[in-house]
Amino acid sequence: MSTRRGGRRPGKPDTREAILTAARTTFAERGFDAASIRAIATAAGVDPALVHHYFGTKEELFRATVAIPIDPAELLPGVLAGGPDEVGARLVRTFLTVWDSPVGTAAVALLRSAVNNEWTARLLREFLVTQVLRRVLDRLDLDPAETPLRGALVGAQMAGLAMMRYVIRLEPIASAAPETLVAAIGPTVQRYVTGPLDAA
Protein backbone atom coordinates (compact mmCIF):
# COMPACT_ATOMS: atom_id res chain seq x y z
CA MET A 1 0.00 0.00 0.00
CA SER A 2 1.45 3.30 -1.04
CA THR A 3 0.38 5.01 2.16
CA ARG A 4 3.01 2.83 3.85
CA ARG A 5 5.88 4.47 1.99
CA GLY A 6 6.56 6.44 5.15
CA GLY A 7 6.73 3.14 7.00
CA ARG A 8 9.37 1.73 4.70
CA ARG A 9 11.47 4.89 4.74
CA PRO A 10 10.69 6.36 8.15
CA GLY A 11 12.32 9.83 8.03
CA LYS A 12 11.31 12.42 10.61
CA PRO A 13 7.70 12.01 11.71
CA ASP A 14 7.37 15.83 11.89
CA THR A 15 8.35 16.18 8.23
CA ARG A 16 5.74 13.61 7.15
CA GLU A 17 3.13 15.28 9.32
CA ALA A 18 4.06 18.76 8.06
CA ILE A 19 3.68 17.57 4.47
CA LEU A 20 0.32 15.90 5.19
CA THR A 21 -1.00 19.02 6.93
CA ALA A 22 0.16 21.25 4.09
CA ALA A 23 -1.34 18.85 1.54
CA ARG A 24 -4.68 18.72 3.34
CA THR A 25 -4.90 22.52 3.40
CA THR A 26 -3.74 22.96 -0.19
CA PHE A 27 -6.04 20.29 -1.66
CA ALA A 28 -9.03 21.64 0.29
CA GLU A 29 -8.34 25.27 -0.68
CA ARG A 30 -7.32 24.90 -4.33
CA GLY A 31 -8.80 21.55 -5.31
CA PHE A 32 -6.88 18.53 -6.55
CA ASP A 33 -6.11 19.81 -10.05
CA ALA A 34 -4.73 23.22 -9.06
CA ALA A 35 -2.77 22.01 -6.02
CA SER A 36 0.84 21.36 -7.07
CA ILE A 37 3.43 19.29 -5.26
CA ARG A 38 5.60 22.41 -5.38
CA ALA A 39 2.97 24.51 -3.57
CA ILE A 40 2.49 21.79 -0.97
CA ALA A 41 6.24 21.52 -0.44
CA THR A 42 6.53 25.30 -0.04
CA ALA A 43 3.68 25.34 2.49
CA ALA A 44 5.38 22.53 4.41
CA GLY A 45 8.79 24.22 4.21
CA VAL A 46 10.46 21.22 2.50
CA ASP A 47 11.93 20.39 -0.90
CA PRO A 48 9.43 19.00 -3.47
CA ALA A 49 11.68 15.95 -3.90
CA LEU A 50 11.03 15.07 -0.27
CA VAL A 51 7.27 15.09 -0.89
CA HIS A 52 7.72 12.57 -3.72
CA HIS A 53 10.14 10.57 -1.58
CA TYR A 54 7.63 10.17 1.25
CA PHE A 55 4.36 9.98 -0.64
CA GLY A 56 5.00 9.14 -4.31
CA THR A 57 2.67 10.73 -6.87
CA LYS A 58 0.19 13.54 -6.27
CA GLU A 59 -2.62 10.95 -6.39
CA GLU A 60 -0.90 8.90 -3.70
CA LEU A 61 -0.33 11.97 -1.53
CA PHE A 62 -3.99 12.89 -1.95
CA ARG A 63 -5.14 9.43 -0.85
CA ALA A 64 -2.84 9.71 2.18
CA THR A 65 -4.45 13.05 3.17
CA VAL A 66 -7.91 11.52 3.10
CA ALA A 67 -6.63 8.28 4.67
CA ILE A 68 -8.05 6.09 1.91
CA PRO A 69 -6.04 2.88 1.68
CA ILE A 70 -7.33 1.78 -1.73
CA ASP A 71 -6.44 3.08 -5.14
CA PRO A 72 -9.54 3.68 -7.28
CA ALA A 73 -7.32 3.55 -10.37
CA GLU A 74 -6.70 -0.14 -9.65
CA LEU A 75 -10.40 -0.94 -9.38
CA LEU A 76 -11.71 1.06 -12.32
CA PRO A 77 -10.46 -1.16 -15.16
CA GLY A 78 -12.62 -3.95 -13.70
CA VAL A 79 -15.61 -1.63 -13.54
CA LEU A 80 -15.14 -0.57 -17.16
CA ALA A 81 -14.23 -4.03 -18.49
CA GLY A 82 -17.70 -5.06 -19.65
CA GLY A 83 -18.20 -1.91 -21.70
CA PRO A 84 -20.68 0.92 -21.12
CA ASP A 85 -23.74 -1.31 -20.83
CA GLU A 86 -22.35 -3.14 -17.80
CA VAL A 87 -21.02 -0.15 -15.93
CA GLY A 88 -23.98 0.38 -13.57
CA ALA A 89 -24.05 -3.11 -12.09
CA ARG A 90 -20.23 -3.34 -11.97
CA LEU A 91 -19.90 0.01 -10.21
CA VAL A 92 -22.39 -0.98 -7.51
CA ARG A 93 -20.78 -4.43 -7.12
CA THR A 94 -17.25 -3.00 -6.82
CA PHE A 95 -18.45 -0.33 -4.40
CA LEU A 96 -20.07 -2.94 -2.13
CA THR A 97 -17.01 -5.22 -2.30
CA VAL A 98 -14.80 -2.38 -1.05
CA TRP A 99 -17.19 -1.02 1.59
CA ASP A 100 -18.16 -4.46 2.91
CA SER A 101 -14.45 -5.26 3.40
CA PRO A 102 -12.30 -4.08 6.36
CA VAL A 103 -11.27 -1.07 4.22
CA GLY A 104 -14.90 0.05 4.45
CA THR A 105 -14.39 1.10 8.07
CA ALA A 106 -12.03 3.85 6.88
CA ALA A 107 -14.54 4.87 4.22
CA VAL A 108 -17.36 5.13 6.77
CA ALA A 109 -15.11 7.20 9.04
CA LEU A 110 -14.37 9.54 6.13
CA LEU A 111 -18.07 9.89 5.35
CA ARG A 112 -18.90 10.68 8.99
CA SER A 113 -16.11 13.20 9.14
CA ALA A 114 -17.12 14.88 5.87
CA VAL A 115 -20.62 15.42 7.22
CA ASN A 116 -19.31 17.41 10.19
CA ASN A 117 -16.22 19.10 8.85
CA GLU A 118 -16.25 21.51 5.92
CA TRP A 119 -12.63 20.74 5.03
CA THR A 120 -13.07 17.02 4.98
CA ALA A 121 -16.20 17.59 2.90
CA ARG A 122 -14.09 19.53 0.37
CA LEU A 123 -11.45 16.81 0.30
CA LEU A 124 -14.05 14.07 -0.14
CA ARG A 125 -15.69 16.06 -2.94
CA GLU A 126 -12.33 16.46 -4.68
CA PHE A 127 -11.59 12.77 -4.21
CA LEU A 128 -14.95 11.70 -5.63
CA VAL A 129 -14.77 13.99 -8.64
CA THR A 130 -11.12 13.67 -9.64
CA GLN A 131 -10.23 10.15 -8.54
CA VAL A 132 -13.44 8.24 -9.13
CA LEU A 133 -16.23 9.86 -11.13
CA ARG A 134 -14.19 11.69 -13.75
CA ARG A 135 -12.08 8.61 -14.38
CA VAL A 136 -15.11 6.45 -15.04
CA LEU A 137 -16.99 8.99 -17.12
CA ASP A 138 -14.05 10.20 -19.19
CA ARG A 139 -13.65 6.72 -20.64
CA LEU A 140 -17.23 6.32 -21.76
CA ASP A 141 -17.43 8.71 -24.70
CA LEU A 142 -20.27 10.81 -23.30
CA ASP A 143 -21.32 14.38 -24.01
CA PRO A 144 -18.78 16.38 -21.94
CA ALA A 145 -21.44 18.97 -21.08
CA GLU A 146 -23.43 16.27 -19.29
CA THR A 147 -20.67 14.43 -17.44
CA PRO A 148 -20.56 16.65 -14.31
CA LEU A 149 -24.27 16.07 -13.63
CA ARG A 150 -23.97 12.34 -14.45
CA GLY A 151 -21.03 12.04 -12.07
CA ALA A 152 -22.79 13.90 -9.28
CA LEU A 153 -25.92 11.75 -9.69
CA VAL A 154 -23.85 8.56 -9.42
CA GLY A 155 -22.12 10.06 -6.38
CA ALA A 156 -25.46 10.89 -4.76
CA GLN A 157 -26.83 7.37 -5.30
CA MET A 158 -23.67 5.74 -3.93
CA ALA A 159 -23.45 8.12 -0.94
CA GLY A 160 -27.07 7.34 -0.11
CA LEU A 161 -26.43 3.61 -0.38
CA ALA A 162 -23.41 3.96 1.94
CA MET A 163 -25.42 6.05 4.42
CA MET A 164 -28.24 3.53 4.63
CA ARG A 165 -26.13 0.35 4.60
CA TYR A 166 -23.27 1.41 6.90
CA VAL A 167 -24.27 4.50 8.91
CA ILE A 168 -28.06 4.70 9.47
CA ARG A 169 -28.31 0.91 8.99
CA LEU A 170 -31.77 0.97 7.47
CA GLU A 171 -33.15 -2.53 6.85
CA PRO A 172 -33.35 -4.39 4.55
CA ILE A 173 -30.49 -2.48 2.86
CA ALA A 174 -28.20 -2.88 5.88
CA SER A 175 -28.11 -6.68 5.64
CA ALA A 176 -29.15 -7.33 2.04
CA ALA A 177 -27.00 -9.65 -0.08
CA PRO A 178 -24.76 -7.57 -2.37
CA GLU A 179 -26.40 -9.01 -5.51
CA THR A 180 -29.86 -7.88 -4.33
CA LEU A 181 -28.53 -4.32 -4.22
CA VAL A 182 -26.64 -4.71 -7.50
CA ALA A 183 -29.89 -5.79 -9.18
CA ALA A 184 -31.94 -2.98 -7.63
CA ILE A 185 -29.46 -0.08 -7.83
CA GLY A 186 -27.36 -1.10 -10.85
CA PRO A 187 -29.99 0.06 -13.38
CA THR A 188 -30.18 3.45 -11.62
CA VAL A 189 -26.43 3.98 -11.89
CA GLN A 190 -26.56 2.74 -15.48
CA ARG A 191 -29.16 5.37 -16.37
CA TYR A 192 -27.21 8.10 -14.60
CA VAL A 193 -24.11 7.16 -16.61
CA THR A 194 -25.50 6.42 -20.09
CA GLY A 195 -29.27 7.02 -20.09
CA PRO A 196 -31.41 10.12 -20.66
CA LEU A 197 -31.30 12.59 -17.75
CA ASP A 198 -34.72 14.08 -18.31
CA ALA A 199 -38.00 12.31 -17.67
CA ALA A 200 -38.20 9.03 -19.62
Place this chain on the structure above:
Amino acid sequence: MSTRRGGRRPGKPDTREAILTAARTTFAERGFDAASIRAIATAAGVDPALVHHYFGTKEELFRATVAIPIDPAELLPGVLAGGPDEVGARLVRTFLTVWDSPVGTAAVALLRSAVNNEWTARLLREFLVTQVLRRVLDRLDLDPAETPLRGALVGAQMAGLAMMRYVIRLEPIASAAPETLVAAIGPTVQRYVTGPLDAA
Protein backbone atom coordinates in the same frame (compact mmCIF):
# COMPACT_ATOMS: atom_id res chain seq x y z
CA MET B 1 -46.78 24.20 14.37
CA SER B 2 -47.51 21.48 16.84
CA THR B 3 -44.02 21.61 18.36
CA ARG B 4 -45.05 25.02 19.65
CA ARG B 5 -47.77 23.54 21.86
CA GLY B 6 -45.41 23.98 24.78
CA GLY B 7 -45.08 27.60 23.72
CA ARG B 8 -48.81 28.21 23.89
CA ARG B 9 -49.22 26.39 27.19
CA PRO B 10 -45.85 26.86 28.90
CA GLY B 11 -46.07 24.53 31.93
CA LYS B 12 -42.89 23.64 33.77
CA PRO B 13 -39.90 23.51 31.44
CA ASP B 14 -38.50 20.53 33.41
CA THR B 15 -41.68 18.53 32.78
CA ARG B 16 -41.52 19.17 29.04
CA GLU B 17 -37.84 18.30 28.97
CA ALA B 18 -38.36 15.17 31.07
CA ILE B 19 -41.05 13.99 28.66
CA LEU B 20 -38.88 14.72 25.61
CA THR B 21 -35.91 12.88 27.12
CA ALA B 22 -38.06 9.88 28.02
CA ALA B 23 -39.63 9.92 24.55
CA ARG B 24 -36.25 10.07 22.81
CA THR B 25 -35.00 7.06 24.79
CA THR B 26 -38.19 5.07 24.40
CA PHE B 27 -38.55 5.70 20.65
CA ALA B 28 -34.89 4.86 20.04
CA GLU B 29 -35.00 1.68 22.15
CA ARG B 30 -38.37 0.23 21.17
CA GLY B 31 -39.09 1.90 17.85
CA PHE B 32 -42.05 4.11 17.04
CA ASP B 33 -44.71 1.39 16.86
CA ALA B 34 -43.90 -0.32 20.16
CA ALA B 35 -43.28 2.87 22.14
CA SER B 36 -46.51 3.82 23.93
CA ILE B 37 -47.44 7.19 25.40
CA ARG B 38 -48.04 5.29 28.64
CA ALA B 39 -44.48 3.90 28.68
CA ILE B 40 -43.04 7.32 27.89
CA ALA B 41 -45.10 8.91 30.66
CA THR B 42 -43.96 6.27 33.14
CA ALA B 43 -40.31 6.82 32.16
CA ALA B 44 -40.78 10.58 32.60
CA GLY B 45 -42.62 10.11 35.92
CA VAL B 46 -45.75 11.96 34.75
CA ASP B 47 -49.35 11.16 33.92
CA PRO B 48 -50.03 10.11 30.28
CA ALA B 49 -52.61 12.90 30.03
CA LEU B 50 -49.81 15.40 30.59
CA VAL B 51 -47.89 13.98 27.63
CA HIS B 52 -50.91 14.50 25.39
CA HIS B 53 -51.47 17.94 26.88
CA TYR B 54 -47.94 19.10 26.03
CA PHE B 55 -47.30 17.27 22.78
CA GLY B 56 -50.58 16.09 21.27
CA THR B 57 -50.51 12.76 19.42
CA LYS B 58 -47.72 10.17 19.44
CA GLU B 59 -46.73 11.34 15.93
CA GLU B 60 -46.48 14.92 17.14
CA LEU B 61 -44.40 13.89 20.16
CA PHE B 62 -42.14 11.90 17.88
CA ARG B 63 -41.57 14.87 15.57
CA ALA B 64 -40.77 17.00 18.63
CA THR B 65 -38.10 14.48 19.74
CA VAL B 66 -36.39 14.64 16.37
CA ALA B 67 -37.01 18.40 16.16
CA ILE B 68 -38.71 18.18 12.77
CA PRO B 69 -41.04 21.13 12.33
CA ILE B 70 -43.01 19.73 9.39
CA ASP B 71 -45.66 17.05 9.34
CA PRO B 72 -45.07 14.53 6.53
CA ALA B 73 -48.73 13.53 6.79
CA GLU B 74 -49.67 16.99 5.49
CA LEU B 75 -47.36 16.72 2.48
CA LEU B 76 -48.07 13.16 1.43
CA PRO B 77 -51.54 13.65 -0.07
CA GLY B 78 -49.91 16.03 -2.58
CA VAL B 79 -47.25 13.45 -3.38
CA LEU B 80 -49.85 10.75 -3.93
CA ALA B 81 -52.39 12.96 -5.74
CA GLY B 82 -51.32 12.13 -9.31
CA GLY B 83 -51.58 8.40 -8.77
CA PRO B 84 -48.79 5.80 -8.73
CA ASP B 85 -47.24 6.84 -12.06
CA GLU B 86 -46.48 10.35 -10.84
CA VAL B 87 -45.13 9.43 -7.43
CA GLY B 88 -41.40 9.50 -8.28
CA ALA B 89 -41.29 13.03 -9.66
CA ARG B 90 -43.67 14.35 -7.02
CA LEU B 91 -41.68 12.81 -4.17
CA VAL B 92 -38.43 14.39 -5.40
CA ARG B 93 -40.15 17.75 -6.00
CA THR B 94 -41.76 17.79 -2.54
CA PHE B 95 -38.49 16.73 -0.91
CA LEU B 96 -36.58 19.57 -2.60
CA THR B 97 -39.29 22.12 -1.73
CA VAL B 98 -38.98 21.23 1.96
CA TRP B 99 -35.17 20.94 2.09
CA ASP B 100 -34.59 24.10 0.02
CA SER B 101 -36.82 26.05 2.44
CA PRO B 102 -35.71 27.38 5.87
CA VAL B 103 -37.04 24.15 7.41
CA GLY B 104 -34.25 22.36 5.52
CA THR B 105 -31.69 23.71 7.97
CA ALA B 106 -33.25 21.57 10.70
CA ALA B 107 -33.29 18.57 8.38
CA VAL B 108 -29.59 18.99 7.54
CA ALA B 109 -28.79 19.28 11.26
CA LEU B 110 -30.70 16.05 11.89
CA LEU B 111 -28.82 14.28 9.09
CA ARG B 112 -25.45 15.46 10.44
CA SER B 113 -26.39 14.36 13.93
CA ALA B 114 -27.63 10.94 12.77
CA VAL B 115 -24.29 10.28 11.11
CA ASN B 116 -22.43 10.74 14.37
CA ASN B 117 -24.85 9.57 16.99
CA GLU B 118 -26.27 6.06 17.10
CA TRP B 119 -29.42 7.17 18.92
CA THR B 120 -30.22 9.94 16.51
CA ALA B 121 -29.62 7.45 13.71
CA ARG B 122 -32.19 5.13 15.25
CA LEU B 123 -34.70 7.96 15.62
CA LEU B 124 -34.14 9.11 12.05
CA ARG B 125 -34.55 5.53 10.81
CA GLU B 126 -37.83 5.21 12.72
CA PHE B 127 -38.99 8.57 11.40
CA LEU B 128 -38.20 7.65 7.81
CA VAL B 129 -39.82 4.25 7.97
CA THR B 130 -42.95 4.98 10.00
CA GLN B 131 -43.72 8.60 9.13
CA VAL B 132 -42.65 8.83 5.52
CA LEU B 133 -41.85 5.66 3.58
CA ARG B 134 -44.52 3.36 4.98
CA ARG B 135 -47.19 6.03 4.51
CA VAL B 136 -46.36 6.45 0.85
CA LEU B 137 -45.94 2.79 0.05
CA ASP B 138 -48.97 1.53 1.98
CA ARG B 139 -51.24 3.55 -0.26
CA LEU B 140 -49.89 2.22 -3.53
CA ASP B 141 -51.21 -1.34 -3.55
CA LEU B 142 -47.78 -3.02 -3.84
CA ASP B 143 -46.63 -6.50 -2.90
CA PRO B 144 -46.19 -6.17 0.91
CA ALA B 145 -43.15 -8.47 0.78
CA GLU B 146 -41.36 -5.94 -1.40
CA THR B 147 -42.31 -2.69 0.33
CA PRO B 148 -39.50 -2.64 2.93
CA LEU B 149 -36.82 -2.85 0.23
CA ARG B 150 -38.65 -0.33 -1.97
CA GLY B 151 -38.91 2.07 0.94
CA ALA B 152 -35.24 1.67 1.87
CA LEU B 153 -34.15 2.24 -1.75
CA VAL B 154 -36.19 5.46 -1.92
CA GLY B 155 -34.66 6.48 1.42
CA ALA B 156 -31.13 5.79 0.14
CA GLN B 157 -31.64 7.84 -3.03
CA MET B 158 -33.14 10.76 -1.10
CA ALA B 159 -30.47 10.64 1.61
CA GLY B 160 -27.77 10.69 -1.07
CA LEU B 161 -29.44 13.63 -2.80
CA ALA B 162 -29.59 15.50 0.53
CA MET B 163 -25.93 14.68 1.27
CA MET B 164 -24.70 15.97 -2.08
CA ARG B 165 -26.95 19.03 -2.34
CA TYR B 166 -26.82 20.30 1.25
CA VAL B 167 -23.86 18.73 3.08
CA ILE B 168 -21.01 17.81 0.71
CA ARG B 169 -22.28 20.43 -1.78
CA LEU B 170 -21.17 18.55 -4.86
CA GLU B 171 -21.72 20.53 -8.06
CA PRO B 172 -23.78 20.66 -10.19
CA ILE B 173 -26.26 19.02 -7.77
CA ALA B 174 -25.65 21.69 -5.11
CA SER B 175 -26.97 24.54 -7.23
CA ALA B 176 -29.08 22.72 -9.86
CA ALA B 177 -32.62 23.98 -10.47
CA PRO B 178 -35.09 21.72 -8.64
CA GLU B 179 -36.73 20.64 -11.92
CA THR B 180 -33.38 19.41 -13.30
CA LEU B 181 -33.14 17.08 -10.32
CA VAL B 182 -36.79 16.09 -10.53
CA ALA B 183 -36.25 15.07 -14.17
CA ALA B 184 -33.04 13.16 -13.42
CA ILE B 185 -33.95 11.48 -10.11
CA GLY B 186 -37.74 11.21 -10.41
CA PRO B 187 -37.55 8.14 -12.72
CA THR B 188 -35.20 6.43 -10.24
CA VAL B 189 -37.62 6.93 -7.36
CA GLN B 190 -40.47 5.86 -9.62
CA ARG B 191 -38.72 2.58 -10.41
CA TYR B 192 -37.91 1.98 -6.72
CA VAL B 193 -41.59 2.49 -5.86
CA THR B 194 -43.43 0.72 -8.71
CA GLY B 195 -40.86 -0.82 -11.08
CA PRO B 196 -39.05 -4.18 -11.13
CA LEU B 197 -36.33 -4.44 -8.48
CA ASP B 198 -34.14 -6.88 -10.35
CA ALA B 199 -32.11 -6.09 -13.42
CA ALA B 200 -34.31 -4.64 -16.16
